[in-house]
Amino acid sequence: MIYFDNSATTKPYPEALETYMQVASKIVGNPSSLHRLGDQATRILDASRQQIADLIGKKSDEIFFTSGGTEGDNWVIKGVAFEKAQFGKHIIVSAIEHPAVKESALWLKSQGFEVDIAPVDSRGFVDVEALANLIRPDTTLVSIMAVNNEIGSIQPIEAISKLLADKPTISFHVDAVQALAKIPTENYLTDRVDFATFSSHKFHGVRGVGFVYIKSGKRIMPLLTGGGQEGDYRSTTENVAGIAATAKALRLAMEKLDIFASKTGQMKAVIRQALLDYPDIFVFSDEEDFAPHILTFGIKGVRGEVIVHAFEDYDIFISTTSACSSKAGKPAGTLIAMGVDKDKAQSAVRLSLDLENDMSQVEQFLTKLKLIYNQTRKVR
Numbered sequence: 001m002i003y004f005d006n007s008a009t010t011k012p013y014p015e016a017l018e019t020y021m022q023v024a025s026k027i028v029g030n031p032s033s034l035h036r037l038g039d040q041a042t043r044i045l046d047a048s049r050q051q052i053a054d055l056i057g058k059k060s061d062e063i064f065f066t067s068g069g070t071e072g073d074n075w076v077i078k079g080v081a082f083e084k085a086q087f088g089k090h091i092i093v094s095a096i097e098h099p100a101v102k103e104s105a106l107w108l109k110s111q112g113f114e115v116d117i118a119p120v121d122s123r124g125f126v127d128v129e130a131l132a133n134l135i136r137p138d139t140t141l142v143s144i145m146a147v148n149n150e151i152g153s154i155q156p157i158e159a160i161s162k163l164l165a166d167k168p169t170i171s172f173h174v175d176a177v178q179a180l181a182k183i184p185t186e187n188y189l190t191d192r193v194d195f196a197t198f199s200s201h202k203f204h205g206v207r208g209v210g211f212v213y214i215k216s217g218k219r220i221m222p223l224l225t226g227g228g229q230e231g232d233y234r235s236t237t238e239n240v241a242g243i244a245a246t247a248k249a250l251r252l253a254m255e256k257l258d259i260f261a262s263k264t265g266q267m268k269a270v271i272r273q274a275l276l277d278y279p280d281i282f283v284f285s286d287e288e289d290f291a292p293h294i295l296t297f298g299i300k301g302v303r304g305e306v307i308v309h310a311f312e313d314y315d316i317f318i319s320t321t322s323a324c325s326s327k328a329g330k331p332a333g334t335l336i337a338m339g340v341d342k343d344k345a346q347s348a349v350r351l352s353l354d355l356e357n358d359m360s361q362v363e364q365f366l367t368k369l370k371l372i373y374n375q376t377r378k379v380r
Helices: 014-026 036-056 069-083 099-110 128-134 157-163 240-255 257-276 304-312 333-337 342-346 359-379
Strands: 063-066 090-094 114-118 139-145 171-175 195-199 210-214 281-283 294-299 348-352
Touching (some): 036 240, 090 099, 114 128, 240 257, 257 294, 294 342, 333 342
Parallel strands (some): 139 171
Antiparallel strands (some): 294 348
16 A cells, blocks of 8 residues: 555554553543543643643643644634624635634624635735735734645745734644644744644544644633633543643654655655656646645646545555645635646646655556556546
């Protein structure tokens, strides 16, 4: 099996699974309990929170645990909008955001908020000048992803941070789900970023765990009310074992960041160059200013799902640009926002590489690509 779908989800590190099992089997207390078993759970929770904070260069009291990226995005977009509604009801998101952000923004629109969409250029980067022109006196939130999940474009977070530097009333949220442990944190966790969302299963942690960075002093409406856990922001018993496994996975992934960028970048370059040699293949992911591990392409006249299943027949697993929306059968929203025509966008498939992949797998992929490509030309 060749797994080239690591942006959809990653295989948990064995060490993370071991941590999960140890904590789940030995730490039986609830962190909210007053007895020593509760204290044991609290110590694990606090240590994990501190480790995660250290790894991303933030403070432990700025880290709040969730069930994943979608929950985190929903919380920030809706929570900040309602928290600041008395000051303004205008928010801005980019045209290429994950559905968790876009759909949250659309829901806010149904609740009386005004939403503007910041456009992107033909390569998939937010147009900072156009974004600046959308800002109004009543703008309270700007949300821009760090790395696009469909083509891998690294968004100009530093430039947007400079744009917002003299606008302290505007909260700045970054969806960093596809960025953490893939590109350096300084590329997207600038001092101007107020909120950032993350998901454990994207960096070899376990599913069902995520976290949100909330800058000290920033306010947001609680996600869940009840017992007052997570600083009274998310009231539910914490997933201590999952959180401990997340901390372990993040430490391992961050230790491998440099080699990850080098190895996946080399594999991507080889595949990309090979794709460019085919006259009827479109390549949507560049190398410069793109994540090293994501490569999106399409075959003229062939729908993406057909390409996915053709590779699956050879035990090679890729995806149609976004696992969260692939079964809806819609063309890649990022490509449409870039001005790519619908037929090309519907042909798009995404490879997302990892350290567990190697050049022998790349060679096998390219061999099967040639067979699939030639077969599609015969069908036409």
